[in-house]
Amino acid sequence: MNKLVVGLLFGAILGVLDGATAWAYPEARAGIVGILIGSTVKGMIVGVLSGWFGRKVHSTAWGIVFGAALGLFFAYLVAAMQELNGQHHYLAIMTPGFVVGAIIGFLTQRMGTPESRTQAG
Amino acid sequence: MPFDPDTAIGGGEARFPSTRLSLMERASAGDALSHEVLQDIVSLYWKPIYKYIRCKWNKNNEDAKDLTQEFLVRALVREFFERFDPQLASFRTYLRMAVDRFVLKIHVASLRQKRGGGVGFMSLDRERVELQALERVESPETAFEREWQRQLFELAIEDFRGCCELAGKMTQFRIFEQYDLAEGERPSYAELAELHCIPATSVTNHLAWARRTLREFVSERLRGVTSGERELRAEMRSAFRAGS
Amino acid sequence: MKALSDSVLEHLRQVVDAPDLTGTRYELEREIGRGGMGVVYAAVDRDLGRRVAIKVLDAEIGQTFAEEARLIASLEHPAIVPIYETGTLPDGRLFYAMKLVEGTRLDAYASRDLSLSERLRVVRRVGEALAFAHSRGAVHRDLKPQNIMIGGFGEVYVMDWGVEGIAGTPHFRAPEQTTAIADHRSDIYSLGAFLRFMLPARRPRALQAIAAKAMSTEPDQRYADVAAMLLDLQRFADGLPVTAFRETPWQAAVRFTSRNRVLLGLLAAYLAVRFFLYFFRRFF
Numbered sequence A: 001m002n003k004l005v006v007g008l009l010f011g012a013i014l015g016v017l018d019g020a021t022a023w024a025y026p027e028a029r030a031g032i033v034g035i036l037i038g039s040t041v042k043g044m045i046v047g048v049l050s051g052w053f054g055r056k057v058h059s060t061a062w063g064i065v066f067g068a069a070l071g072l073f074f075a076y077l078v079a080a081m082q083e084l085n086g087q088h089h090y091l092a093i094m095t096p097g098f099v100v101g102a103i104i105g106f107l108t109q110r111m112g113t114p115e116s117r118t119q120a121g
Numbered sequence B: 001m002p003f004d005p006d007t008a009i010g011g012g013e014a015r016f017p018s019t020r021l022s023l024m025e026r027a028s029a030g031d032a033l034s035h036e037v038l039q040d041i042v043s044l045y046w047k048p049i050y051k052y053i054r055c056k057w058n059k060n061n062e063d064a065k066d067l068t069q070e071f072l073v074r075a076l077v078r079e080f081f082e083r084f085d086p087q088l089a090s091f092r093t094y095l096r097m098a099v100d101r102f103v104l105k106i107h108v109a110s111l112r113q114k115r116g117g118g119v120g121f122m123s124l125d126r127e128r129v130e131l132q133a134l135e136r137v138e139s140p141e142t143a144f145e146r147e148w149q150r151q152l153f154e155l156a157i158e159d160f161r162g163c164c165e166l167a168g169k170m171t172q173f174r175i176f177e178q179y180d181l182a183e184g185e186r187p188s189y190a191e192l193a194e195l196h197c198i199p200a201t202s203v204t205n206h207l208a209w210a211r212r213t214l215r216e217f218v219s220e221r222l223r224g225v226t227s228g229e230r231e232l233r234a235e236m237r238s239a240f241r242a243g244s
Numbered sequence C: 001m002k003a004l005s006d007s008v009l010e011h012l013r014q015v016v017d018a019p020d021l022t023g024t025r026y027e028l029e030r031e032i033g034r035g036g037m038g039v040v041y042a043a044v045d046r047d048l049g050r051r052v053a054i055k056v057l058d059a060e061i062g063q064t065f066a067e068e069a070r071l072i073a074s075l076e077h078p079a080i081v082p083i084y085e086t087g088t089l090p091d092g093r094l095f096y097a098m099k100l101v102e103g104t105r106l107d108a109y110a111s112r113d114l115s116l117s118e119r120l121r122v123v124r125r126v127g128e129a130l131a132f133a134h135s136r137g138a139v140h141r142d143l144k145p146q147n148i149m150i151g152g153f154g155e156v157y158v159m160d161w162g163v164e165g166i167a168g169t170p171h172f173r174a175p176e177q178t179t180a181i182a183d184h185r186s187d188i189y190s191l192g193a194f195l196r197f198m199l200p201a202r203r204p205r206a207l208q209a210i211a212a213k214a215m216s217t218e219p220d221q222r223y224a225d226v227a228a229m230l231l232d233l234q235r236f237a238d239g240l241p242v243t244a245f246r247e248t249p250w251q252a253a254v255r256f257t258s259r260n261r262v263l264l265g266l267l268a269a270y271l272a273v274r275f276f277l278y279f280f281r282r283f284f
Helices: A003-024 A026-056 A060-084 A090-110 B023-027 B035-057 B061-077 B091-114 B126-137 B140-167 B170-180 B189-196 B200-223 B229-240 C006-017 C059-073 C116-135 C184-198 C205-214 C226-237 C249-259 C261-279
Strands: C026-034 C038-045 C050-057 C083-088 C094-099 C103-105 C148-151 C156-158
Touching: A003 A026, A003 A090, A026 A060, A026 A090, A060 A090, A060 C261, A090 C261, B035 B061, B035 B091, B035 B140, B061 B091, B091 B140, B091 B229, B140 B170, B140 B200, B140 B229, B140 C006, B170 B189, B170 B200, B170 C006, B189 B200, B200 B229, B200 C006, B229 C006, C026 C050, C059 C083, C059 C094, C116 C148, C116 C156, C116 C184, C116 C226, C184 C205, C184 C226, C205 C226, C249 C261
Parallel strands: none
Antiparallel strands: C026 C038, C038 C050, C050 C094, C083 C094, C103 C148, C148 C156
């Protein structure tokens, strides 16, 4: 299984789990389906991009940083879309998104087959 | 070291390098050790024991000689050598420990006799003073080892000389004697070649042969006083180990 | 005969023991070491113009070593010091010429402040050499730190194959070697003893267990082969459970936690964030 697929899978799983935590908030339950879909797609995008990064750069630390940065960015986009509806949940969306991105970045570094390299000479 | 007539006990008999049976092989044959075997032991160990007693127990020349002689006589009479067990220690160690026990017993007995009388002061024996100085740089055990090596080589050289006499190889022996036994500066191969009217390459070959043959005689001397192949190898290493 | 002086005695001891290499292509330089089986000299190969090590064995050992030497000379492995040539000196002693390894003997190397991973690396390199030799039918018989050298770049060399030591350290020799012929399981015992020697003062229990299994008194209770032991060492390095050590649930949890520190830390961070956001949401 290559790193792109690993990123896609774990991004989807973690995205679903992260989105499901919205059920703890009664005010968010009405839109839970949308939250789940959005969180899953966000996770998959972060996963694929982290997987791509993992194929190029073999460093757990940088993988975590890259994943966290992606998670933070896409979480910001989601939070910004929420503001259009008059809701301000930047902290509640971006902070978990940041950590989930870091986890995805870590997993894509540790798992999956790296890009095959040709022998020099 | 100057030649000491007090401790000269005569050289070894000339003999070809032969397969001597080891000490244990002869002892385990059931019979008492033969005169030949006992002579091998005495000739190799007399001087080391004497030197050891002088160093460790501060005895003068005469006392050390007497004690050495008495120890060996008692050892021969009491079948000391037959009782040697190679599992416990090497023969050299066994012998040295027995010497210690023997001299200690004599020493304690002599102290008992002196009790009630005056305490003996050390005489101004020049040899004793020299030995004390020697002790500060060399332990009795080291002195024993070194004397053992010296005696071993001296006996082996005598065996080698006898072999050369019988085989008509005295030229080889003389070259060996003039080079390897030389005190101070050694002659060059060219000088030896000129002296013996032979090519320099022959000098090289003769020396190589002499050293090889001498090594065999050393091995043979040790074989007769060791318990088997394993101890023989250990004794050969001790004989040649640098710095000991 | 005149008594030998100390200086003459020393001279004789050196020249009589020195190997006579006439007739060979080697020129003696100097003695570089003495072991339980013989003496090692540095020499020059006149034909190839390179320095070599010449080991001269005691005559009695040489007789049993001759056949083994041919087998060992055929072993080509980065950690096995290659033998270039064997021969017999005019005095009957066997010698063999081998690569001159310039480095540090392992007993000296191990006394440095080395990390556990470096210590295990050395053990694995030695184990790989043993596994290779066993696959070719050769047995070492006298594995111990004194027979291992570390080169200038950290390369590991295992030396003195095939000859059972006489005065070697008994701690590294399998108990059956005193009464029976050594086989590959004796080498496994020695490798276990070697692992124990290399471990630092604070020893992980799993590594102690691996060493203990390799050093079982009964050969049948040791690892079946060196590869199995190396596999356990690799599992330890990877943070996985080893076959030689039965963990308690707590020990398994500690190992799992240690192996997955970063992941567990990130998950804990996520849970902490969620906890914080949930219970303090009224302040946002």
